[in-house]
Amino acid sequence: MSISRYLDYLLNSGNYEKYMQKLVDAYNPSAVQNVMCRNTISIGWDGFLYDCDFNQMLELKINSSHKHVSNFNADELNKREIVIGQHCYGCTAGSGSSCGGAVT
Ligand code: SF4
Structure with missing residues (x-):
């Protein structure tokens, strides 16, 4: 997944474009x-909500007026628009899966 230290590595090594x-x-x-x-x-340690742990690492909170577990609202969460970015291509490549995807 092209975030955090791996993103730094991709950028610093000149491999980002090829990888993406x-x-x-x-x-x-x-x-x-x-x-x-x-x-x-x-759910972060401080109670803020994220669409996934990757978005949590990127500090991209959910797109909702109910961003914290203290005002959890399942109906609102089910209607929210998921926050996406280029890193999401890591979840949709090949056979998919954000945890064990493969590109072949
Ligand atoms: S596609 Fe993957 S990285 Fe993007 S928001 Fe969904 S789970 Fe997170």
């Missing part, structure tokens, strides 16, 4: 059905 192109080329629309942000949330 590989993920984009391996994009699998059917993998979108199974990305974890569609059926789980992550």
